[in-house]
Amino acid sequence: MANRFVLNETSYFGAGARESLADEVKARGFKKILFVTDKVLLECGVAKMVTDVMEKAGIAYDTYSEIKANPTVKNVQDGVKLFKDCGADALVAVGGGSVMDTAKGIGIIVANPEYSDVVSLEGVAPTKNKSIPLIALPTTSGTAAEVTINYVITDEVNKKKMVCVDPHDIPVVAIVDSDLMMGMPKGLCASTGMDALTHAIEGYITLGAWEMSDIDRKSVV
Ligand SMILES: NC(=O)c1ccc[n+]([C@@H]2O[C@H](COP(=O)([O-])OP(=O)(O)OC[C@H]3O[C@@H](n4cnc5c(N)ncnc54)[C@H](O)[C@@H]3O)[C@@H](O)[C@H]2O)c1
Known part of the structure; x- marks a missing residue:
């Protein structure tokens, strides 16, 4: 059997790596970012470490932070709506697995609207289109959602966590900056x-x- 691996187009590792975000956004020609994070990360200043980079570079963005730990179908659907309403053309996710997985769901559904119910993405979904470009910056260690083709969403109606597996969801860029993890409790x-x-x-x-x-x-x- 052949071994398969799917990689990000570009990955950065190291303290301060978040500074690379500005050049990546500009080089890829993104005009408006939906910045995906959660309330805790906004409050504790971790999200600001990344928005400061975007602001210094004059990158336009709107923020979506209504994301629970173990994110839900609704968290993804609300993000899809905001992405469309704000006219974004790319996603930047700063958070743990919950935030990055939500951003993956948003990117997949915007590019493949026939899956807007989210639950039909469970397992190996035969999506036709690549996700909207996603740049992922993890703030925890372990899930590796920034470099994998998986995301996990909670289906509250059927009371289960759905594992979604789709090569189309891999972030185009992963930026693993240890500075973002230093303040973890x-x-x-x-x-x-x-x-x-x-x-x-x-x-x-x-x-x-x-x-x-x-x-x-x-x-x-
Ligand atoms: N995509 C995958 O392949 C994959 C793999 C494993 C798990 N998961 C999923 O990832 C989720 C768990 O992710 P997680 O363990 O990264 O935690 P999480 O994203 O759920 O975060 C847990 C809490 O820690 C806070 N937090 C995150 N980073 C912080 C920081 N640097 N400083 C202070 N607070 C911080 C968050 O705001 C949140 O309140 C689950 O939903 C799980 O099912 C996904």
């Missing part, structure tokens, strides 16, 4: 750190090991 740091460690151990023990999983393994040993 201890509990969040420990729990999302364990999430990252678990993935690394999986890379170490898997029988399906190959060059890519060995890169992950080398990050633990």
Whole structure:
């Protein structure tokens, strides 16, 4: 069986990497950003670390922050509406898995409106079009939503978390800036750190090991 991997077009790693956002937005010709984050990140100043970069560069944006942890179908649908209403042409997500997954759902539905019920995206959805361009900046460790083709949305009616898998949802750019994670509360740091460690151990023990999983393994040993 062939091994498949799907990568971002561009990825940045390192303290201060968020400064690359301005050049990426300009080089890609985006005119208006829907900035996706959550209330906690707005209040604690983490979102501002990124909006400061956009403001310094004169990048126009509107903010969507009505996102719960374990985001819901409604969180995605409200974001789709705001994206259209504000005339955005790209998404920038700053947050943990909840924010990045919501942004992925928004980007997929704007580009594939036949899935606007969200629930029909569960599993492997045969979407025809790539997501609206999404630049993702994680503020926790572990979900890796900035570099994966997965997103998780809660279906409150049927009381379940839906895992959606779609190569069309991968962010065009991932910016992993450790500065955005330095202020995590201890509990969040420990729990999302364990999430990252678990993935690394999986890379170490898997029988399906190959060059890519060995890169992950080398990050633990
Ligand atoms: N897409 C994927 O492949 C994937 C993988 C695993 C989990 N998930 C999903 O991701 C979600 C969990 O994501 P998570 O663990 O990153 O947490 P989260 O995004 O739910 O965030 C948890 C809380 O921490 C706050 N927070 C986030 N970063 C912070 C920071 N730097 N400083 C202070 N507060 C901060 C948030 O505002 C929120 O209140 C779940 O919905 C889960 O199902 C997705």
